Amino acid sequence: MRILLAIALFIAxxxxxxxxxxxxxxxxxxxxxxxxxAGNAGGxxxxxxxxxxxxxxxxxxxxxxxxxxxACIYDLTRGPVRLRVAPWEDYSSLSIYAANTDxxxxxNDREMPSGGFEAVLMAAGAPRPETGLPVIESPxxxxxxxxxxxxxxxxxxxxxxxxxxxxxxxxF
Amino acid sequence: xxxxxxxxxxxxxxxxxxxxxxxxxxxWLTGDMPFNRTSVSVEGWxxxxxxxxxxxxxxxxxxxxxxxxxxxxxxxxxxxLRETDxxxxxxxxxxxxVMEGGDMPSRWWSVTLYAADDFLAPNQDDAHSVDASDFAxxxxxxxxxxxxxxxxxxFWISSRNAGRFNLALRLYSPDDAVLEDVxxxxxxxxIRRTGCRAEEGA
Numbered sequence: 001m002r003i004l005l006a007i008a009l010f011i012a013x014x015x016x017x018x019x020x021x022x023x024x025x026x027x028x029x030x031x032x033x034x035x036x037x038a039g040n041a042g043g044x045x046x047x048x049x050x051x052x053x054x055x056x057x058x059x060x061x062x063x064x065x066x067x068x069x070x071a072c073i074y075d076l077t078r079g080p081v082r083l084r085v086a087p088w089e090d091y092s093s094l095s096i097y098a099a100n101t102d103x104x105x106x107x108n109d110r111e112m113p114s115g116g117f118e119a120v121l122m123a124a125g126a127p128r129p130e131t132g133l134p135v136i137e138s139p140x141x142x143x144x145x146x147x148x149x150x151x152x153x154x155x156x157x158x159x160x161x162x163x164x165x166x167x168x169x170x171x172f
Numbered sequence: 173x174x175x176x177x178x179x180x181x182x183x184x185x186x187x188x189x190x191x192x193x194x195x196x197x198x199x200w201l202t203g204d205m206p207f208n209r210t211s212v213s214v215e216g217w218x219x220x221x222x223x224x225x226x227x228x229x230x231x232x233x234x235x236x237x238x239x240x241x242x243x244x245x246x247x248x249x250x251x252x253l254r255e256t257d258x259x260x261x262x263x264x265x266x267x268x269x270v271m272e273g274g275d276m277p278s279r280w281w282s283v284t285l286y287a288a289d290d291f292l293a294p295n296q297d298d299a300h301s302v303d304a305s306d307f308a309x310x311x312x313x314x315x316x317x318x319x320x321x322x323x324x325x326x327f328w329i330s331s332r333n334a335g336r337f338n339l340a341l342r343l344y345s346p347d348d349a350v351l352e353d354v355x356x357x358x359x360x361x362x363i364r365r366t367g368c369r370a371e372e373g374a
Contacts, residue, residue: 029237053292061241
C-alpha cells in the first residue's frame with residue numbers, strides 16, 4: 001500500500017513539476033527582458049529606443065542588426081496607454097506581446113495610415129476612453145510594445161533614430 | 173518514519189523528473205523540441221508556425237522564450253533556423269561556407285549569424301547578416317560565411333568568435349503562398365562548406 005502511495009505521489013509531483021516549469025519558463029524569461037527594457041527606458045510606459053544592434057546587446061535573444069528597435073513596457077494598471085508610431089520610409093511594424101510571450105497584435109507600415117498609426121492600448125473589458133482612436137485590448141495588465149524599423153546601415157539607422165523620437169507610449 | 177522518507181523521496185524525485193522533462197520537451201536542453209507538431213522543415217531550414225500565436229502550446233511558448241523571444245506571428249514574419257550546412261554537418265567557425273540563394277517570397281528578408289547562445293557573435297566586424305537590400309535587382313545572390321574578411325565585392329557574414337553557430341532566415345511580410353504551401357513557395361539558401369581548419373585544442 002505504501003509503495004502504491006509512493007508511486008502515486010511520484011506521478012502527481014512529476015505532473016505538477018512539469019506543468020509548473022512550462023508555465024514559469026516563458027514568464028520568467030519575459031519578466032527578465034521586461035525588467036531590463038523598463039530599466040533602460042527609465043520606467044514603464046516609456047520608450048526604450050535601442051542603439052544599433054551589436055554583440056553587446058544581450059537583453060533579448062536573436063536581435064536583428066538590420067532593424068531599429070523601440071520597445072515600451074506597458075502597465076495598464078495605471079490606465080489605458082496611448083500609442084503612436086511615426087511613419088517610416090521603409091518597412092516598419094508595431095507588435096504587442098502579452099506577458100506569456102503571445103504576439104496578440106501586429107500591424108505593418110502598409111496597413112497603417114500614411115501619417116502614422118495611433119491607438120489606445122487598454123485592458124480587456126475596461127471602459128473605453130472616448131478618444132476616437134482604435135482600441136487594442138491586452139489580455140493582461142503588462143506586456144511589451146515593440147516597433148521595428150528596417151534600417152540596415154548606419155545612415156538609415158540615424159534617420160530612423162530621429163523619426164522614432166516622435167513615437168508615443170504613455171498613459172493619458 | 174521510513175514510510176515518510178519514502179513518500180518524501182517520491183515527491184522530490186517526481187518533481188525533478190517533471191521539471192527536467194519539461195526543460196527537455198521545450199528544447200532547453202538540446203536546442204530542439206523532440207515532439208514538435210507545428211514544425212516546418214524546408215531544405216534543412218526549420219521553422220515553427222506557432223511562433224507568437226495565442227494558439228501556441230506551452231512547449232512552444234517555452235521554446236520560443238529561449239530561442240526567439242518577441243518574434244512576430246507568421247502573418248507578419250516567418251523565421252527559419254538552421255544549425256547545419258547542406259551536407260548535415262554542424263556550422264562552425266573553423267569552416268568556410270558559401271551561401272547561395274535567390275529571390276524570396278516576401279517584402280524583405282535577411283540571413284543573420286548567431287553564436288550558440290543565440291546572440292550575435294562577439295566580434296566587431298559589423299558583418300553579422302546579409303539582407304535583401306544588399307542584393308537589390310540582382311536576382312540570385314551569393315555570400316561567404318567565414319571568420320576572415322574576404323576580398324572586395326564579396327558579401328560576407330563573419331563567423332569570427334562564433335564557435336558553433338546557427339543562421340536565422342527572416343521573411344518579413346511573407347507572400348500568402350508561403351503560408352499556403354511553404355515547400356513550393358520558399359527555396360531557402362544553400363550553405364555549402366568549402367573548407368575547414370584544425371580547431372584549437374583538437
